[in-house]
Amino acid sequence: QKEVEQDPGPLSVPEGAIVSLNCTYSNSAFQYFMWYRQYSRKGPELLMYTYSSGNKEDGRFTAQVDKSSKYISLFIRDSQPSDSATYLCAMSAKSGAGSYQLTFGKGTKLSVIP
Amino acid sequence: DTGVSQDPRHKITKRGQNVTFRCDPISEHNRLYWYRQTLGQGPEFLTYFQNEAQLEKSRLLSDRFSAERPKGSFSTLEIQRTEQGDSAMYLCASSLAVFWEPPTPNEQFFGPGTRLTVL
Numbered sequence: 001q002k003e004v005e006q007d008p009g010p011l012s013v014p015e016g017a018i019v020s021l022n023c024t025y026s027n028s029a030f031q032y033f034m035w036y037r038q039y040s041r042k043g044p045e046l047l048m049y050t051y052s053s054g055n056k057e058d059g060r061f062t063a064q065v066d067k068s069s070k071y072i073s074l075f076i077r078d079s080q081p082s083d084s085a086t087y088l089c090a091m092s093a094k095s096g097a098g099s100y101q102l103t104f105g106k107g108t109k110l111s112v113i114p
Numbered sequence: 115d116t117g118v119s120q121d122p123r124h125k126i127t128k129r130g131q132n133v134t135f136r137c138d139p140i141s142e143h144n145r146l147y148w149y150r151q152t153l154g155q156g157p158e159f160l161t162y163f164q165n166e167a168q169l170e171k172s173r174l175l176s177d178r179f180s181a182e183r184p185k186g187s188f189s190t191l192e193i194q195r196t197e198q199g200d201s202a203m204y205l206c207a208s209s210l211a212v213f214w215e216p217p218t219p220n221e222q223f224f225g226p227g228t229r230l231t232v233l
Contacts, residue, residue, distance in 0.1 A: 008154065036224075043118075043205055043224035044157065088156050097162070097170040100209070101147060102222060104156025 003027050006089055006105025015114050019076040023089035023105045026070065030091040032100065033065045035074045038086045038107065047087075048074070079112045086110070116140060118225035120206050126231045127196055134192045135228045139208030146189050147222060148181060149205040150174065157205050163189060164211065196232045203227040 006023045013019055032051055036044035048063040050056050056063045062075040076083055086107040092100040119138045127133050139146050144165050149157035160179070162170040165186035183189040193200055207222040
């Protein structure tokens with residue numbers, strides 16, 4: 001079992017739909033939770049991060065973390081064709097060497113159809 | 115542009131050749147990471163620098179791989195005697211660590227990556 005599990009999709013939705021993306025994880029030491037967006041052949045772009053449990057909202061995006069269930073979610077409201085990309089969840093905990101290396105899911109490929 | 119930059123963006127090489135990639139982090143960032151991403155997978159951690167010190171290496175980083183960050187600024191990743199299995203996107207990320215409470219959010223900012231193809 002991988003430390004972080006994410007359904008790779010693909011996921012196809014009509015423009016304006018609410019999109020729900022999620023990941024589960026097994027390492028209870030994870031404290032930081034992030035969502036990255038990656039366009040084809042580009043580097044990942046940080047969308048949102050959360051420290052510990054709770055919700056965070058930024059415009060059309062809402063990130064949720066439930067540490068008791070080891071489950072994180074990203075919601076996209078009023079989805080747009082420009083949201084079409086691969087969404088990667090990532091999480092980290094401080095290592096003994098002081099690194100906060102990220103552990104990523106496989107990514108979910110999202111297509112928003114006009 | 116004040117983001118993370120990587121050079122070259124693409125590299126095609128023959129099996130057995132050596133290659134070197136460069137990463138220029140965001141200027142005030144003291145932490146630098148290298149990751150590798152293969153098709154259909156998320157990035158995987160390779161190594162970590164705090165300033166000029168390489169503090170952590172993944173077991174993915176075989177003896178053929180070496181990374182440096184002289185003077186705590188740019189970093190290089192060298193792969194010796196490349197193999198076809200080394201074909202991947204090599205990503206660099208940087209972040210700013212502060213050494214007081216509360217814990218830093220550890221926002222890592224990624225560069226565009228170097229896509230390596232080994233023939």
